[in-house]
Amino acid sequence: MARGLDHLHTGLQKPIVHGNLKSKNVLLDRNYLPYLSDFGIHLLLNPTSGQEILEASAAEGYKSPELIKMRDASPETDIYSLGVIFLELLSGKEPINEKPTPDEDFYLPNFMRNAVLDHRISDLYHPDLLLxxxxxxxxxxxxxxxxxxxxxxxxxxxxxxxxxxxxxxVLMMLEEIGK
Structure with a gap:
């Protein structure tokens, strides 16, 4: 995913901002290799349709704080969305918790921050990852x-x-983690 995003951001003559990065837009082939789909489509639509896509992305929990305010997608907003996908992979949780308990947060990045602050390390990742x-x-x-x-x-x-x-x-850091 990070390699595909890096290609969109730096590997083309004119950089492309995905603008709608979410786990539903990551396709896996038969070898479980990820491919990004639906990139930049919000730019091809009329402004109203493009805004509707960005608002749907926010409702699903992938929209960065500044994108909510400014409404302009950027490489930084794509990185934010990638981070939310990474948190989904780690925790097995959805980006938005429709029914949070009193000690849980509605939004996955906030839930994870609170887990660290409250020393709830077991909430940071799904235990099956170690199996x-x-x-x-x-x-x-x-x-x-x-x-x-x-x-x-x-x-x-x-x-x-x-x-x-x-x-x-992000690519460099992932390579370092993988060593």
Whole structure:
């Protein structure tokens, strides 16, 4: 996903902002390799239709705080959405909790921040992530690599767009985590 986003942001003559990045727009092939779909389509539509797509993205929990205010998609807003997808992968939770309990937050990035602040580390990732067979190709999943991935996801979901890494930095950090 990060490689595809980096290609859109830096690999073309004119950068493309996805503008509608969410897990539903990530397609998997038969080898479970991800492909981004529906990128930049909000720019091809008339302004009203494009705004409706961005508003639907907000309702699903992928819209960054500044996109809610400014209504202009940017590489930084794509990185925010990527961070939300990373949090979904880690936790197995939806971006929006329709029925939060009193100690839970409605919005996944806030829920995860509160879990750290409240020392609820078990809420940060789904326990099945550690059950990966060590005979699989690649390195075994460790709690340390999961926590590094969590840190990357939370950095991508920073409320400040200037604190979010760019797509190239996300790729570098993922490669480091994978070692």
């Amino acid at each position: 990966r067979n060590n005979n699989d190709k690649g390195n075994p999943v460790t709690e340390e690599s999961i926590l590094k991935f969590f840190q990357l996801a939370m950095t991508c979901c920073s409320p400040s767009p200037t604190l979010r890494p760019n797509s190239r930095r």
